Amino acid sequence: MVIVASDTEGKYLCVRQFRQGIRQVTTEFPAGGIERKDGREYGASQDISAEDALEAAKRELLEETGYKSEEWKHLLTVPSNATIADNYAYIFVARNCYRVSEQELDETEFLNVTKHTADEIESLIKEGQFQHAIHIMAWLLALRR
Numbered sequence: 001m002v003i004v005a006s007d008t009e010g011k012y013l014c015v016r017q018f019r020q021g022i023r024q025v026t027t028e029f030p031a032g033g034i035e036r037k038d039g040r041e042y043g044a045s046q047d048i049s050a051e052d053a054l055e056a057a058k059r060e061l062l063e064e065t066g067y068k069s070e071e072w073k074h075l076l077t078v079p080s081n082a083t084i085a086d087n088y089a090y091i092f093v094a095r096n097c098y099r100v101s102e103q104e105l106d107e108t109e110f111l112n113v114t115k116h117t118a119d120e121i122e123s124l125i126k127e128g129q130f131q132h133a134i135h136i137m138a139w140l141l142a143l144r145r
Helices: 053-065 118-126 133-144
Strands: 002-007 012-019 024-028 071-079 088-099 111-116
Touching (some): 002 012, 002 053, 002 133, 053 071, 053 088, 053 111, 071 133, 088 133, 111 118, 118 133
Parallel strands (some): 002 088
Antiparallel strands (some): 071 088
């Protein structure tokens, strides 16, 4: 899922992290996956989800940024890459986020939280520094709502 999250001052919470596929540090929105009951990350399972998408989004926002929100809205669920994968992207907006803790990153996660205005995000997109297609789609959907 992808979370377009804004704080109480109207700035958008983003994370910067290295992405192996393009071998670059990118700026993007907080995002993550739905945890499985069987503890596995990949492969077929009859009952894979341990949490619903909204609960997963709330958990990921807190873990990656240390922020919470009481104002959530689901915008869209869409296949993330229907040509080669069967996973879905759940797009959420979280408004009036407030900090409650430090980050709680997995041992393989290394990311920094940054805050940006809407104009700054637009500039990052135009400059090719906000590169995830689904994150850009989430941004455009959030602007329409």
